[in-house]
Amino acid sequence: MRTIVSLICGMIFGFGLYISGMIDPQKVLGFLDIWAIADGGWDPSLAFVMGGGLAVAIPIFQFAKNRTEAVCGGEMSLPTNRAITTKLIAGGLLFGTGWGLVGYCPGPALSALAFGHTDTIIFVVAMIVGMGGARAAGLNK
Amino acid sequence: MENFTPVSALIGGGLIGLASGLYLLLNGRIAGISGILGGLLTPTKGGSAVFERLAFVIGLVVGPFILMNATEIAAQSVVTSSLPVIIVAGLLVGLGTTIGSGCTSGHGICGLSRFSLRSLVATLSFMAAGFVTVLVTRHLMGGM
Numbered sequence: 001m002r003t004i005v006s007l008i009c010g011m012i013f014g015f016g017l018y019i020s021g022m023i024d025p026q027k028v029l030g031f032l033d034i035w036a037i038a039d040g041g042w043d044p045s046l047a048f049v050m051g052g053g054l055a056v057a058i059p060i061f062q063f064a065k066n067r068t069e070a071v072c073g074g075e076m077s078l079p080t081n082r083a084i085t086t087k088l089i090a091g092g093l094l095f096g097t098g099w100g101l102v103g104y105c106p107g108p109a110l111s112a113l114a115f116g117h118t119d120t121i122i123f124v125v126a127m128i129v130g131m132g133g134a135r136a137a138g139l140n141k
Numbered sequence: 142m143e144n145f146t147p148v149s150a151l152i153g154g155g156l157i158g159l160a161s162g163l164y165l166l167l168n169g170r171i172a173g174i175s176g177i178l179g180g181l182l183t184p185t186k187g188g189s190a191v192f193e194r195l196a197f198v199i200g201l202v203v204g205p206f207i208l209m210n211a212t213e214i215a216a217q218s219v220v221t222s223s224l225p226v227i228i229v230a231g232l233l234v235g236l237g238t239t240i241g242s243g244c245t246s247g248h249g250i251c252g253l254s255r256f257s258l259r260s261l262v263a264t265l266s267f268m269a270a271g272f273v274t275v276l277v278t279r280h281l282m283g284g285m
Binding site: 018 | 144146147151153154155160161163164169178182183196199200202209219221222227230232234235238240246249253254255258259262265267269270273274279280
């Protein structure tokens, strides 16, 4: 059951990335290019995706986080780490740099595999190598 | 702002929020894509967690595949960067999300929905780096 729920949640997430246009790196870069505000070329869509996402997710999260058990069984696996560390910020800065270079973050990159473009496949392979390397070096701890 | 698509952005965002909320409510887990994918590389929590992660990733690809083939809804995914930039960007995204324990979904949607200060700091960090990177590549270096 939990595996079917995962599949369906992944699909709904993928629907969202596709419909919102975030599956297209050019849409994302159009948002990150805030210096285009001056000439009217800025695309604020990503902020609306975040807004729409939070509007739906916040009520569900606030309801769910007080539960002791997941509806399909098993523990509620919520992060307990609250520490704001240099590592957290350094990771965010490295990730944001890669994000700004091509316009893919992990979700849209995986979903865009549906198009079968070689560039997307290369990006995903490099991303997995980066994740694997960092994990092998114990940097996820 | 001719590229601005507020309605589809809100609807798509709502679906992303719904998927994240349902994943927490039903399976008790955070829908952080970098964490789900990364966890597949170093499986530690037993067999079922691996299948759950794999199913989520498959769904991420199958969802758009269904929409592009079975509906009239059009979308594209255009990469304009050169091969070395694609590889460096992929490595940075993989490395950064692992070091920073999350990405746009895990920190941006799930973390902010839990009102996590840690996730807010992470989100501001990668947004700031994204803004600066686009400033440098598009405006100071004239496109890469």
